[in-house]
Amino acid sequence: MSRPGTLTVYRWELRKLRAQKRTYLGLGAAVLVPIVFSVAVAIQPGEPADVPFGRYINDTGLAFPLVTLLFGSIWFYPLIAALVSGDIVANEDNNGTLKTILTRSVERSQVFFGKVLAAFSYSILAIILTGVVATVAGIIVSGFNPIPTLSGTLETPERGLLLVAGSLAVYLMPILAISSFALLLSTVFRNSAAAVVGTLMFSLLLQLVVIIPGLDGLQPYLLSTQFNSWQGLLRTPADWDPIIRAAWVCAAYAIPSLAIALTVFLRRDVAGG
Amino acid sequence: MSEQPPVALRGLTKQYGHITAVDDVSLTVNEGDVFGYLGPNGAGKTTSLRMMLGLITPTAGEARVFGHDPQKSVDALADVAGFVEAPRFYPYLDGMTNLRLVAALDGNEAKTRIDEALDVVELTGRASDKVGGYSHGMRQRLGIAAALIRRPKLLLLDEPATGLDPGGMRDMRALIARLSAEGMTVMLSSHLLAEVEELCNRVAIVRSGRIVYEGELDELRATAGLTIRLRTSDDEVALRVLSDRRGISDVTRRGAAPIQFRAADEAAIGELSRALADSGALIFELAPSAATLEDLFFELTEGEGDAQAEEKRLDELSDLTGGEQ
Ligand SMILES: Nc1ncnc2c1ncn2[C@@H]1O[C@H](COP(=O)(O)OP(=O)(O)O)[C@@H](O)[C@H]1O
Ligand SMILES: [Mg+2]
Numbered sequence A: 001m002s003r004p005g006t007l008t009v010y011r012w013e014l015r016k017l018r019a020q021k022r023t024y025l026g027l028g029a030a031v032l033v034p035i036v037f038s039v040a041v042a043i044q045p046g047e048p049a050d051v052p053f054g055r056y057i058n059d060t061g062l063a064f065p066l067v068t069l070l071f072g073s074i075w076f077y078p079l080i081a082a083l084v085s086g087d088i089v090a091n092e093d094n095n096g097t098l099k100t101i102l103t104r105s106v107e108r109s110q111v112f113f114g115k116v117l118a119a120f121s122y123s124i125l126a127i128i129l130t131g132v133v134a135t136v137a138g139i140i141v142s143g144f145n146p147i148p149t150l151s152g153t154l155e156t157p158e159r160g161l162l163l164v165a166g167s168l169a170v171y172l173m174p175i176l177a178i179s180s181f182a183l184l185l186s187t188v189f190r191n192s193a194a195a196v197v198g199t200l201m202f203s204l205l206l207q208l209v210v211i212i213p214g215l216d217g218l219q220p221y222l223l224s225t226q227f228n229s230w231q232g233l234l235r236t237p238a239d240w241d242p243i244i245r246a247a248w249v250c251a252a253y254a255i256p257s258l259a260i261a262l263t264v265f266l267r268r269d270v271a272g273g
Numbered sequence B: 001m002s003e004q005p006p007v008a009l010r011g012l013t014k015q016y017g018h019i020t021a022v023d024d025v026s027l028t029v030n031e032g033d034v035f036g037y038l039g040p041n042g043a044g045k046t047t048s049l050r051m052m053l054g055l056i057t058p059t060a061g062e063a064r065v066f067g068h069d070p071q072k073s074v075d076a077l078a079d080v081a082g083f084v085e086a087p088r089f090y091p092y093l094d095g096m097t098n099l100r101l102v103a104a105l106d107g108n109e110a111k112t113r114i115d116e117a118l119d120v121v122e123l124t125g126r127a128s129d130k131v132g133g134y135s136h137g138m139r140q141r142l143g144i145a146a147a148l149i150r151r152p153k154l155l156l157l158d159e160p161a162t163g164l165d166p167g168g169m170r171d172m173r174a175l176i177a178r179l180s181a182e183g184m185t186v187m188l189s190s191h192l193l194a195e196v197e198e199l200c201n202r203v204a205i206v207r208s209g210r211i212v213y214e215g216e217l218d219e220l221r222a223t224a225g226l227t228i229r230l231r232t233s234d235d236e237v238a239l240r241v242l243s244d245r246r247g248i249s250d251v252t253r254r255g256a257a258p259i260q261f262r263a264a265d266e267a268a269i270g271e272l273s274r275a276l277a278d279s280g281a282l283i284f285e286l287a288p289s290a291a292t293l294e295d296l297f298f299e300l301t302e303g304e305g306d307a308q309a310e311e312k313r314l315d316e317l318s319d320l321t322g323g324e325q
Helices: A006-018 A021-043 A063-072 A076-085 A090-095 A098-102 A108-142 A157-189 A192-206 A216-221 A229-234 A241-267 B045-052 B095-106 B111-120 B136-148 B166-181 B193-197 B217-225 B235-242 B266-279 B293-302 B307-320
Strands: B007-016 B019-029 B034-038 B060-065 B080-083 B154-158 B185-190 B202-207 B210-216 B227-232 B248-252 B259-263 B283-288
Touching: A006 A108, A006 B095, A021 A063, A021 A076, A021 A108, A063 A076, A063 A108, A063 A157, A076 A108, A076 A157, A076 A192, A090 A098, A090 A157, A090 A192, A098 A108, A098 B095, A108 A157, A108 A241, A157 A192, A157 A229, A157 A241, A216 A241, A229 A241, B007 B045, B019 B045, B019 B060, B019 B202, B019 B210, B034 B045, B034 B166, B034 B193, B045 B060, B045 B154, B045 B185, B080 B136, B095 B111, B095 B136, B111 B136, B136 B154, B136 B166, B154 B166, B166 B185, B185 B193, B193 B293, B202 B217, B202 B293, B210 B217, B210 B293, B217 B293, B227 B235, B235 B248, B235 B259, B235 B266, B259 B266, B266 B283
Parallel strands: B034 B185, B034 B202, B080 B154, B154 B185
Antiparallel strands: B007 B019, B007 B060, B202 B210, B227 B259, B227 B283, B248 B259
């Protein structure tokens, strides 16, 4: 008889995610989008020249994951992250199962952190999947060739691959911040549709703040800006400033979200179900 | 710590806005009891049980299980299991997996325990089916299984027989009786006294969140039995004789129906019969009323009397039951 804890909850949250359709909906979309994009490029080799790296998609497959991230940042990947993170607490309300798990031997805080870990794991998996599929599909379509950086220098394919991996890792920071916000809404709204839509609206509306005169100075501190911070890696020498800023800006969104969600979860009455 | 009673509620209160769902409830469930928590729908049974399980926070007062406060830590529930309202599980997982999940959250996934529990509730054959396809009765049984794999010393069941067919109810009663015989303390709620009458040794009757009776079921039964029916040749005279007579109370007469009253003891009835004979009213019938425990239960929980009348009724009741409470 071992004492159950956060990891026990985590393990079973993953097991529950594996049994739910929405998990596959999110991961499926994360896989499908780069495939569709690659097929489109293969059939009609035009260049989305208006985004960074768009011009290079016919030169190297390594540009594919980067362009996918750029296209997906405004709402697609936030949606994928929110799909599960916005549901992971509300789902219990929906099924009336909070009373079932909260009357066993795990504390509420352990249940909460187990859920946070599971939601994060899913979001991370979605980004890794999309990156790997985009890279593989891109290499098939355009080859494993050197990639130009934003500074105009050329990186070897091997180093380019490393930079793509690094970019995905940096991209995870705002994604996990979005996940945290979705978890907050999931906990507060107790309704997964409201949490998913709310997260998406938050992600989109935040970008509108800067059109208010005098608030354009906020731009660097918006969550949406952090979705592009990985581009710092693709300069020579690497520009770490946007990445460091992304780290603390994302933390400034994620930590209060999780702290409030935890407080609500610990104090709430489980009166339904 | 085994000195501490399985359940001790002290001044337990829960308010939802201006609704007082549970109003100053105090009661104790002792080891070995099968305790019936009785009251009509909306009386506050489920809300009380939720507080005992740490699911909701009391507005005032306290709930203790084996002396521990379930609001502080789930450790308090180490020897407690049960469910409130209909047990709920993950519909997209099968019965077995749901049980393994709750067992894992208990820190003990021993397969033998799970198999055993499934066997007790006769779900072994359906264990690999998704819970989403279970009937209400099957979920109820799965809920019992989920409670049993915890090997609790105290089992809390919220209207366990609700929604079951007669066969299912009988099985449920047999199971509870067996668990009790094996030494488990059981607290179960019900809106029907008859449903639990033969199981419980003690009951609390709640109405609008307040306890209107707590005590041995036998005492309540004795109380119920002391209601007397009287038919005479001249009921007007009889009523006059009954009024203000020592040991006689609660005289009622509805239309042509026999007079009913409560007698403190048999001596009071004997004296009454003599007084009636002296008064000239001939006795046609003077007998214990068929009023059952169930009638008393309804009277206690559905009487429309104001709070004061209720208090008075309670005082009388506690007089009759020898000052309990
Ligand atoms: N979550 C809640 N919010 C508001 N009122 C509630 C809530 N839960 C219960 N109540 C009210 O509290 C009272 C007691 O309900 P409940 O404990 O479910 O009674 P019972 O289980 O005896 O039928 C009812 O009037 C009910 O409407
Ligand atoms: Mg109820």
